[in-house]
Amino acid sequence: MLEKALTGSKKYWVWIFFLLALIGIGVINYLRQFSYGLGITGMSRDVSWGFYISQFTFLVGVAASAVMLVIPYYLHDFKKFGKIVILGEFLAVASVSMCMLFIFVDMGQPMRIMNVILHPTPNSILFWDAIVLNGYLFLNIIVGWTTLGADRKGVPPSAWVKPLIYLSIPWAISIHTVTAFLYAGLPGRHFWLTAVMAARFLASAFASGPSLLIILCLIVRKVSKFDPGKEPIQALGKIVTYAMFANVFLLGLEFFTAFYSNIPGHMHPFHYLYAGLEGHAKLVPLMWASSILAVVALILLINPNMRKNENILAFTCASVFISLWIDKGFGLVIGGFVPNPFEGVTEYWPTLPEALISLAVWCIGFLILTILYKIAVTVREETSSWPELH
Amino acid sequence: MSIDRREFLKFAGASTLLGLGGITAVQELLKTSAGASHVMVDEKALSAKRWAMVIDISKFKTEADYKNVVQACHSIHNVPDIGNPKDEVKWIWTDTYEHTFPGQGNEYMPEGLKHKPFLLLCNHCEQPPCVRVCPTKATFKRKDGIVMMDQHRCIGCRFCMAACPFGARSFNWRDPRPFIKEQNPEYPTRTMGVVEKCTFCFERLAKGLQPACVEKSNGGLIFGDLSDPNSEVRKVLSTHYSIRRKPEIGTQPSVYYIIGGSENA
Numbered sequence: 001m002l003e004k005a006l007t008g009s010k011k012y013w014v015w016i017f018f019l020l021a022l023i024g025i026g027v028i029n030y031l032r033q034f035s036y037g038l039g040i041t042g043m044s045r046d047v048s049w050g051f052y053i054s055q056f057t058f059l060v061g062v063a064a065s066a067v068m069l070v071i072p073y074y075l076h077d078f079k080k081f082g083k084i085v086i087l088g089e090f091l092a093v094a095s096v097s098m099c100m101l102f103i104f105v106d107m108g109q110p111m112r113i114m115n116v117i118l119h120p121t122p123n124s125i126l127f128w129d130a131i132v133l134n135g136y137l138f139l140n141i142i143v144g145w146t147t148l149g150a151d152r153k154g155v156p157p158s159a160w161v162k163p164l165i166y167l168s169i170p171w172a173i174s175i176h177t178v179t180a181f182l183y184a185g186l187p188g189r190h191f192w193l194t195a196v197m198a199a200r201f202l203a204s205a206f207a208s209g210p211s212l213l214i215i216l217c218l219i220v221r222k223v224s225k226f227d228p229g230k231e232p233i234q235a236l237g238k239i240v241t242y243a244m245f246a247n248v249f250l251l252g253l254e255f256f257t258a259f260y261s262n263i264p265g266h267m268h269p270f271h272y273l274y275a276g277l278e279g280h281a282k283l284v285p286l287m288w289a290s291s292i293l294a295v296v297a298l299i300l301l302i303n304p305n306m307r308k309n310e311n312i313l314a315f316t317c318a319s320v321f322i323s324l325w326i327d328k329g330f331g332l333v334i335g336g337f338v339p340n341p342f343e344g345v346t347e348y349w350p351t352l353p354e355a356l357i358s359l360a361v362w363c364i365g366f367l368i369l370t371i372l373y374k375i376a377v378t379v380r381e382e383t384s385s386w387p388e389l390h
Numbered sequence: 391m392s393i394d395r396r397e398f399l400k401f402a403g404a405s406t407l408l409g410l411g412g413i414t415a416v417q418e419l420l421k422t423s424a425g426a427s428h429v430m431v432d433e434k435a436l437s438a439k440r441w442a443m444v445i446d447i448s449k450f451k452t453e454a455d456y457k458n459v460v461q462a463c464h465s466i467h468n469v470p471d472i473g474n475p476k477d478e479v480k481w482i483w484t485d486t487y488e489h490t491f492p493g494q495g496n497e498y499m500p501e502g503l504k505h506k507p508f509l510l511l512c513n514h515c516e517q518p519p520c521v522r523v524c525p526t527k528a529t530f531k532r533k534d535g536i537v538m539m540d541q542h543r544c545i546g547c548r549f550c551m552a553a554c555p556f557g558a559r560s561f562n563w564r565d566p567r568p569f570i571k572e573q574n575p576e577y578p579t580r581t582m583g584v585v586e587k588c589t590f591c592f593e594r595l596a597k598g599l600q601p602a603c604v605e606k607s608n609g610g611l612i613f614g615d616l617s618d619p620n621s622e623v624r625k626v627l628s629t630h631y632s633i634r635r636k637p638e639i640g641t642q643p644s645v646y647y648i649i650g651g652s653e654n655a
Contacts, residue, residue: 108546188555
């Protein structure tokens with residue numbers, strides 16, 4: 001089926017080469033980082049994880065969200081998701097690939113990355129994260145590819161795929177839970193030392209991923225003859241509504257615990273993020289933008305008339321996505337480091353090479369996504385006149 | 391090439407079975423391999439069940455007292471002086487009371503103590519979070535309690551830095567070698583992209599020497615075996631009130647601080 005990615009309109013190729021150009025710029029900058037070291041980034045002794053790891057953290061959520069299509073379709077027989085489950089699975093493949101690349105570019109000694117496999121260390125959450133991420137990548141490639149291949153031939157997928165599909169459900173939950181555990185179990189980092197961390201991760205994942213999926217569905221409808229349909233998009237909209245509500249609620253719990261307990265260490269990161277601490281306030285405008293976008297999106301989502309309007313829904317989904325990208329793809333990781341564990345404040349901001357490398361990783365993700373979606377959409381276009389299968 | 395005893399025996403057994411026969415040759419070889427499998431240990435080497443350090447801050451009076459200690463460590467361990475806080479590498483350094491013991495200060499404490507520098511280094515915790523999180527066992531704890539770094543195995547993920555509640559770890563954000571003023575050929579330099587920290591001078595203990603900082607501290611730093619009731623550290627700890635950094639998080643640091651009373655004010 002890969003050959004379907006090799007033919008396309010002029011616009012398709014312009015997009016592909018645009019991505020390749022940005023990837024090229026990123027690769028050049030990565031080579032500079034490779035020879036100079038991670039000192040090329042804005043990270044420091046106090047803020048030892050920066051933009052790379054926060055992007056990884058955010059994208060694990062986007063990857064996990066495929067389960068929001070798989071569960072209704074396979075467990076509850078919600079037929080309307082039949083046509084777009086594949087879009088969720090391929091989004092997961094692209095996101096997990098980005099996750100791995102972000103971890104890779106963050107390594108001080110990337111040539112030694114196999115040490116994680118050569119010296120398996122079950123007490124390290126990073127070891128488990130590597131296992132679940134790789135597993136999830138393979139599950140989604142295999143499931144997506146074989147179900148799409150079967151669809152193309154007009155036959156139901158082979159029986160052996162079913163257990164893998166069911167396995168992918170707890171697996172999706174695990175990738176985000178394990179990633180949350182990277183943070184949640186660290187002594188001395190008050191901002192992350194919270195039992196609702198994994199729950200927050202899942203709630204934000206199930207809001208941000210389906211939001212992106214809705215936007216992607218709308219784009220697919222515009223640029224191809226394949227229409228994902230109004231109803232699946234509306235159903236996704238409801239999922240985003242519930243998940244976003246849960247996310248804001250969980251964030252509220254964190255605020256309550258920090259401020260009602262009045263424990264300085266717990267309050268410092270919140271002060272730093274939303275009001276500034278000891279004159280350091282780099283993230284304040286970003287965090288407020290995130291909060292305002294979240295509130296606006298929630299108001300629009302909760303109102304069914306607004307949600308049913310696809311233009312408003314698209315705007316809402318973009319708001320949710322950007323809001324969560326700021327909150328989880330930046331604030332959560334950086335905010336945990338900036339007030340350091342001994343009451344000092346060291347700020348962080350990504351440098352230009354760091355930003356360009358990150359952009360390139362995103363572009364590689366979009367390239368994978370474009371190619372996979374091109375294949376899926378072409379197959380869907382061919383089979384659109386056929387009756388529903390399985 | 392290294393081959394461990396068990397693998398060697400398997401090989402020997404297999405070759406005997408195969409009729410290659412050389413059992414006596416195998417025994418001959420075993421003698422040498424048995425000899426070589428033991429690491430040479432210096433007879434003078436210092437050993438302990440639980441190494442610990444006591445920092446008596448009343449003994450640190452002038453800026454030079456601190457400087458001597460820090461310099462002794464940094465010069466023999468080839469710690470680079472990069473000159474900016476962003477890329478900084480440090481094994482032992484000073485900070486204020488407020489930063490050393492967060493949440494344990496108050497505005498009415500003795501003025502002298504408020505502004506007195508405190509020496510900070512890796513705490514060699516009994517329950518080290520850095521060891522727990524390391525995905526490659528590049529950070530590990532020795533039997534004698536020293537939390538060690540294998541810089542050749544470190545992949546530079548910096549999980550240990552996120553996990554350490556004491557900020558005891560430095561990362562080589564860039565090649566450190568151009569920033570080493572005078573290289574000590576007896577201790578390895580590090581490369582960019584790995585984490586490093588104080589190792590309680592394990593290499594000096596192996597030669598029967600005290601840690602470099604202790605040697606230069608004029609009695610301000612006391613080093614010894616916490617499990618030995620007759621050791622100097624135990625004697626000092628049993629006669630002075632001491633505190634440790636962040637006891638509430640349960641890592642059980644092996645570095646103790648004797649704050650002293652009015653003599654520090």
